[in-house]
Amino acid sequence: MPDVFDLAPKVELHLHLEGAIPKDTLWDLVRKYGGDPAVPTRASLVDHLQYKSFAQFIDTWWWMTGFVRSYQDFESVAESVALDLSRQHIVYAEASFSPTDFERHGLSPQGIATAIRRGLARVPGIQVVLNCDLVRDTGPQRAATTLAAVMEVASQADIRGITIGGSEQTYPPELFENVFRSAREHGIRRTAHAGEAAGPQSVRSALDVLKVERVGHGVRVVEDASLLARVVDDQVPLEVCPTSNIRTGVVAGWEVHPVGELLDAGANVTISSDDPTFFHTSVADDLRTVAELYSADAVALTERAIAASWMTAEEKTSCLRTTTDWWAEHR
Numbered sequence: 001m002p003d004v005f006d007l008a009p010k011v012e013l014h015l016h017l018e019g020a021i022p023k024d025t026l027w028d029l030v031r032k033y034g035g036d037p038a039v040p041t042r043a044s045l046v047d048h049l050q051y052k053s054f055a056q057f058i059d060t061w062w063w064m065t066g067f068v069r070s071y072q073d074f075e076s077v078a079e080s081v082a083l084d085l086s087r088q089h090i091v092y093a094e095a096s097f098s099p100t101d102f103e104r105h106g107l108s109p110q111g112i113a114t115a116i117r118r119g120l121a122r123v124p125g126i127q128v129v130l131n132c133d134l135v136r137d138t139g140p141q142r143a144a145t146t147l148a149a150v151m152e153v154a155s156q157a158d159i160r161g162i163t164i165g166g167s168e169q170t171y172p173p174e175l176f177e178n179v180f181r182s183a184r185e186h187g188i189r190r191t192a193h194a195g196e197a198a199g200p201q202s203v204r205s206a207l208d209v210l211k212v213e214r215v216g217h218g219v220r221v222v223e224d225a226s227l228l229a230r231v232v233d234d235q236v237p238l239e240v241c242p243t244s245n246i247r248t249g250v251v252a253g254w255e256v257h258p259v260g261e262l263l264d265a266g267a268n269v270t271i272s273s274d275d276p277t278f279f280h281t282s283v284a285d286d287l288r289t290v291a292e293l294y295s296a297d298a299v300a301l302t303e304r305a306i307a308a309s310w311m312t313a314e315e316k317t318s319c320l321r322t323t324t325d326w327w328a329e330h331r
C-alpha cells in the first residue's frame with residue numbers, strides 16, 4: 001500500500017542517470033550485448049549489485065558502463081529513467097551523466113547529452129535537468145575537454161551544472177580547480193561529491209578551491225566540529241544519500257548514519273537516492289526512514305531541495321506550489 005512518501009511530489013538533486021536505469025532495462029541491455037556468465041539470470045542481477053567496499057561499487061559501476069554502447073541505448077535509458085521517476089511522483093530531478101565512462105564505445109559527450117535529452121523529452125509531467133559528471137578517475141585534462149564539449153549543447157540538452165564523482169579518495173578536489181573555475185566563468189552551476197569516500201579535508205577543498213554551491217553527500221563533515229559549524233552557518237546544501245552510504249560501506253548502518261547529527265546541528269540537509277538501481281532504494285524510501293528515525297519533516301526536506309536546486313526562480317515558485325498544495329490536502 002503506497003504511503004504519503006510514495007505519493008507526495010518529490011524532488012531529487014543527487015541522482016546518477018546511469019545509476020537509475022530500471023533493473024529490467026539494465027537486464028535487457030546486458031542480454032542485448034551477449035550477457036555475462038557471472039550474471040546468468042535476472043534474479044542474479046540483484047545479487048551482483050552488492051558491495052563490500054566503495055571501490056567494489058566503482059568496479060560494479062564500470063561493469064554497467066560496458067552495456068550502454070550507443071546513442072540509441074542512452075535515449076531509451078533516459079526515457080525509462082524518466083518514466084520510473086514519474087511513477088515515483090518525482091516532479092523535478094537533477095540527473096548527472098558521466099560521458100567519459102562511455103567514450104570507449106566511440107560516443108561523444110555532445111552525442112550522449114543530446115540522446116539523453118531526446119529520451120527525457122518523451123516523458124511529460126516531469127522536469128529533469130542535467131548535470132555533467134566530469135569523473136575524477138579520468139583526470140583534469142579529460143574533465144576540461146568534456147566540459148568544453150558539453151557546453152556546446154548545454155542549452156539544447158538543458159545541462160545546468162557539473163559535479164565530480166568517482167574515486168574521491170584517490171583524486172582530490174585540487175586537481176579540478178581550473179575546470180571548476182572555467183565552469184563558474186561560464187555560468188555553470190557547481191556541486192562535487194565530497195565527504196563521502198574521503199574525509200573533512202575533501203569538503204573544505206570542494207568549498208574553498210572548487211567553490212561549489214552544494215556538496216554531494218558531505219556526511220563526513222561531522223568528523224570535524226569546525227567544518228560542521230561552517231557548513232551550518234553558511235547553510236551549504238548537502239545532497240545526503242543515506243542508503244547509498246550504507247550500501248557502499250562508507251557508513252556502517254542507519255543507527256550510526258551522520259544524517260541525524262547533521263539534522264540536529266541545523267545543517268541544510270536534502271535527501272536523494274544517488275544510484276537507486278545499484279543501492280536498491282528510492283528517494284521515497286530514504287525520506288521515509290529519515291522521517292521515522294529522526295523525526296525529520298519530509299515537507300521541509302523537499303522545500304530545502306527545491307531552494308537548493310538549479311531551477312529558475314519561476315520554476316521554484318511553481319514547484320513549491322505543487323508541493324505545498326499536495327501536502328495541505330494530505331497531511
Ligand SMILES: [Zn+2]
Pocket residue numbers: 014016165193216274
Ligand atoms: Zn553520487
